[in-house]
Amino acid sequence: MADTTFTHSPATTDRGRRWVVLYLATTGLVLLLMMLAGLWMRLAQAGWVYTDPALFYQLMTVHGTGMVGIAALGGAAVLWHFLSAHVRLNSRVMGANFGLFLIGVVAILVADFPGRFGGAWTFLYPLPATSQGAWPAWAAALHLGGLLVIGVGFLIWCLELARGIIATYGGLGRGLGWHVLFGGSMRDVPPPTVVAATMVTIVTTLALIAGALVLVMSLINLAFPAVEINPLLAKNLIYFFGHTFINATIYMGVVAVYELLPRITDRPWKTTKVFLAAWTLSTTMVLIIFPHHLLMDFAMPVWAMAIGQVFSYVNSFPVLVVTGLGALAILHRSGIRWDLVSTLLLISMFGWMAGVIPAVVDATVVVNSVMHNTMWVPGHFHFYLLLGLLPMMFAVMIHLARGEDTRPQGSDLTALLYLLFGLGFVSMFLIGGWASVPRRWAEHLPEWQIWDQVASVMAVGVIALTTVFVAMFLVRTPAILREG
Template sequence: MLISGAVFALMMVLGLLMRAAQGNLIELDPALFYQILSAHGAGMVGTAGLSGAAIMWYFVGRYVPLSAKMYWAFIGLFLLGVVFILVSIFIGGYGGAWTFLFPLPAMSGGAWEPWAGALFILGYTSIGIGFLLYYLAIGYSIIKQYGGLGRAMAWHVAFGGADEETAPPPAIVAAAAVTVFNTLGIVVGAAVLVASLVNLLFPSFAVDALLAKNMIFFFGHVFINATIYMAVIAVYEIIPEYTGRPWKTTRIFALAWASILLFVMAVYPHHLLQDMVMPGWMLIMGQIVSYLSGLPLLAVTAFSLCTYLVGSKVRWDLASALLVLAIAGWSIGSVPAIIDGIIVINKVMHNTQWVPGHFHIYLLLGEVAMSFGFMAWLVRAREASQEGMSGLDKLAFGSYVLGGAGFTVMFLISGAMSIPRRWAVHLPEWTLQDQIATVFGGVVVLSVVVLVLKYVGGLRR
């Protein structure tokens, strides 16, 4: 988690530099801007995956034996991929963004050499192989312990009418579901990565661009959602320690996770609503499933959390505050995402800053907050013996909430004003929002530095 915390802080600094450049507060060469954009996107998504994986591994390990060798193999392949990606960007000049849309890695218009695109793809491939090993280890242990992934996901309770007392704990239900859908997502991602690499090395090898785009967005959407669904296990496991009420696997909970398994994989066409050559039924499906996908989160996890908190004598400290914030941020961030999934709105809003607005909400105030909440919980026993939040805790938490809310809302405001996303240079009429966002972003970075230093201090004690 120390690696994740430090990289989160570094990636936030890169994001801050981009907002400052857009606001004309500093000067960045556009080519460097897009390199930073690529590093920031790949770095934040990858680190969210790494932190979520650490959380899931930790809590699944409470219920089933796991192989430490497999985890270290995962970490090794992950770090190897990071090295490849950094070299491709900051030495090779790759600036095609974390989505590596075909045929950008191979057709840069002279912005970077083909080897840089190939190395970026190899970096992703190494990370993907690492995650496959990770899920293989977890899936094998869960199947061995519970007799199959279906029973691990409590389908015998959800669909078979079995007693809820026979259901696995929520951490296992979530881990089994994530293992299924993210393994499928990574396999699809690996296929399109290999196809892109072969096309880059042998241009005569034809790749259907629309098929490649579908595969990329299926992989990307599934993966980024998996990071949050892995991290939410911390809420299921830690919050009961503060409320004194166990989080149980009920029939509704099992049904919610069964629907998540379907919705996470079916909703990705809402990223392709502007691709008019897509089959109409897929675009309609993307819009409908966008509406439905928020229900398991809002109606089950968020509602259940409120139920657990109401009437409980919660012992508030930094860890519990961050975890509750994470569910709130995740829930709030899903709303502008659902709005963007409406076809008539998507036509106007999708290429604006509305989109980074919604995903920064549920990542910055969702997954990242879960990760820092988990980190604070890990070292809480080593803190001074006082109960509750210290003055520094309150300052760091308040700054994180204020800075995160202000930073993300400025994206939404900019999107509502039709300010485009991914532009290195902004018109003078757009810079005020960029400058305000930069101030809020600076507050977030400072609060994150405090959170990381507190974690380091806790480890040393």
């Protein structure tokens, strides 16, 4: 049985606590700004506001890049907060990462608005250098440089997690529980949060290295156009980085489920060998399924596409099953009084598990050839993030806001409204994709606009409820810091 003693994290006191609070406050505010940018794009596609197409693609670039970055910042805060109960970490690393993050964000905003860069978060080679006059080379370089700076910050953060886990448990393999999985004593088993953190450390570090490599190559190409990159290699590196990095954010956030549900129900979350095997399998598979993004690239080796399709099916199950069933087992007949935190955590489990379904559908070759460049794809990742990752973050914010008071607080009806508006919003993406509405178009035909219009209304509801959750945290921020 895992150690079930719930200690207060060192991150909840002094400097570490301040960084966690600052990360989450920044996450909440930037989320709202990015949601407003997304709403503006949907309003433009709905025909309700006019937006110059060049500005639309600048907004699309900022929205996509910003959402990925802020998901990582919020996930990092959640993971750091709970991991610090098990592993001693140096809070100065949080400060360094935050400083580099701000520098990178400023660079990206200057590149994307005054500089007019609109190459999307994917920055696919050779688009940054061949904009046909849509943006100058310096804007592309500044955008890519900003991404590189942010990536360096998160790489430093990952290396600190690795150092802490190795110092405490004796190695990353032991952090994943391999010594127990392959015959060791259950008395030495790491808690679920450490297992998840080890997985995040491994996959995020590898993703960031790949991202840094292709960013440096692209910057060299911008400075010296004669130095060309193999386009297929560049695309593989970009999607290995992007797919793995954004997936890692929800693995960061899921520790909130492992830590908070046991506290709410007063039941332990046991680290079993099945649990350890599931996380080991996911560590491997999340690194090799990214070719499902390249199923339409005829130059890709067939074996790589086969891996992308087959393992996209399999990867969805191990961690989702042990986490979903584990959550249901803890909740079953627990007698808890449902409140905002517990309801958000349950919604996050639903959002994670259900959001995988349209992703697996799109990873099927015969479906992908028809659906991949449609609104189905943003429908899948909005589902996964809006109803999976974000409720985890909101639950942690509200948990911190209520401090030592563990009585049920907040209306679970608010969380259910968020679920309904969120489902309505993502459904419009999926229905549009089913109808073959193309993605990344600044203007939609009149017959497509009904889905954009409904999505815009749903987005207003999502933004309003997100504002409520974030405000609940921000108004309590001074008290949270004092309590530390």
